[in-house]
Every structure is written in C-alpha cells, then in structure tokens.
Amino acid sequence: MFTMANGARLWFDVLSPEIGVLDAGVVARRPVVGVHGGPGIDSTAMAGVLSPLGDVAHTLRYDQRGHGRSEHGVPADWTVQTWADDLAELCRGLGLEQPVLLGTSFGARVALTCAARHPDLVAGVIAAYGGARLDEHQTIEAFRRLGGDRVAAVAAGRPEDPEASFREWIEVCWPLVSRSPSGAAHLARMQQLSMHSPDVHAVHMAQDLEREPVPELQAVRCPVLVLGGADDPLSTPALMVELADSLTDRAQCRLVLIPGAGHPVFLDRPDQAYAEVRAFLAGLPPLGGRSS
Helix, strand or coil, X not given: CEECCCCCEECEEECCCCEEEECCEEEECEEEEEECCCCCECCHHHHHHHHHHCCCEEEEEECCCCCCCCCCCCHHHCCHHHHHHHHHHHHHHCCCCCCEEEEECHHHHHHHHHHHHCCCCCCEEEEECCCCCCCHHHHHHHXXXXXXXXXXXXXXCCXXXXXXXXXXXXXXXXXXXXXXXXXXXXXXXXXXXCCECHHHHHHHHHCCHHHCCCCCHXXXXXXXXXXXXXXXXXXXXXXXXXXXXXXXXXXXXXXXXXXXXCCCHHHHCHHXXXXXXXXXXXXXXXXXXXXX
C-alpha cells in the first residue's frame, strides 16, 4: 500500500523489476505504470497487458482510488482530475524516474490528464483503445456493422429498465467487443475475477463528463502513442483519430489503428500491438545516469 499525503491509501503491484542484469551489464528499465479502465473495475486485467513488457520495462499496476484494494473514498474523490493527481503522487512517492503511463480504455483518459497536469513527471503516454470522448451514436452504429440491427438495439439500451438492459448488453454486445473468440473469452474471465465498484461507475457516468473531449489535452507535451483496433465499437477509430488530432503537439503523437482488432487490442493482435509499444519505448530518450 502507498499512503498519500492526505492519508488516502492506494494498492499497487510491481510486476517486473527495475534493474535488469544482462550480459552487457546492469541496466535500469523504464517504469511503465498500467492505468486500468472503467471506472468501476480494478486493475486485474492490467497484469496480463503488462506481462509481455517485463523484459524491457519496470512494470507496475495499481487500483485507482475507489477501486479494488485501494481506499474507496467518497463520491467527491471520484473525478478524473483526482485520479490523475493520485497517479502523479504515486509515481513521485515510489521514486519512478520518467515513467510512461499505459492507460487502457478509460485509463487512457486518466493517463493523459495526468500528463497534462504534471508535465514535468511523465515521459510518455500510451493511450490504448481510449477515445477523445464517448459517442453513443458512433458506438451503436459500430455494433450495427458488427452484428446487425438487433445488436444495435441492445447497444442503445432501454432507459426504462437499466439493470435488465445491462445484462442484455453483456450477453449480446460484449462478445463483439473483441474480434477473436479467445479474446472475448478472456474478457469474460477478467470480468468474473475483477473487483467491481458499481457505485463509482454510477456516480461518474451520471456526471456525463465523458461526452466532452478531455479538457486538458492541449497541455500534454510528452510523446503519445494512440493505439487501438480498427474494429473497436467502444472507442471507435474516428474517436481515436479525434483524440490524436486534439493534441497540440501532433508531431509527437503516433496514431496506430490495427486491422482485425477490436477494443482489447493486446488480446486481438498482440504481435502488432506490442511491437508498437516496444518501438515507442525504444524511441524515448534514455534514462539518465542509471545504467552501467
């Protein structure tokens, strides 16, 4: 557990070591912090996302405030700005030098907000399958292309019975979020294993903030990799293009949309997805004075 200055406690997990012992000598690996999606679900799935990077990065995951094993807090704590500032304090408190933030889905929004609010801290952001905002119409039409009119109707939901509507969405739409049977099965398994915070999800979504673009994107100064699937019905390609185009320093942003991949791009096309992440990490300036 990491205790912040205000006394709140965040749970974190170190997945791969900071120092690597290689034939060429001892080398310090770049910290890569996994920022989970949601809100309302913990970092269980991040362990699998980060695992293949353990040979080139010092990987960590954590549960954001209100999630999983971290302090639950109160609704006033459940804002993107608070989660972004928590992340910055965690990185500084753990002494992480020039970390890269790998945010998946909603976690990409938190990671980018952290980079905007703490530009002196973050060396880079990997915004994996995170769009500039939510767009219900785009999502419904994406599900229509993937599964037809019935799937689109389920994606639209039934406001008069939200609980039944959500169950139907999980049954009908969720299997189409991934473009591979194994990916869909893995997502379902992660849903079962994860710790859920439905109150956090409800409070956040009630604010309807994600329909607007990330307000602080123009303050992001570090390199950014926007990585997603060309068949993603949740963070659609158009929304990922919008995200990349919203960054002030577009020259430092690389946008990659991988064909044949849905929302969980690391499950659907791990070969291409991890190759892009590795290339992004390799292209960053080396850590200063930490290798021998």
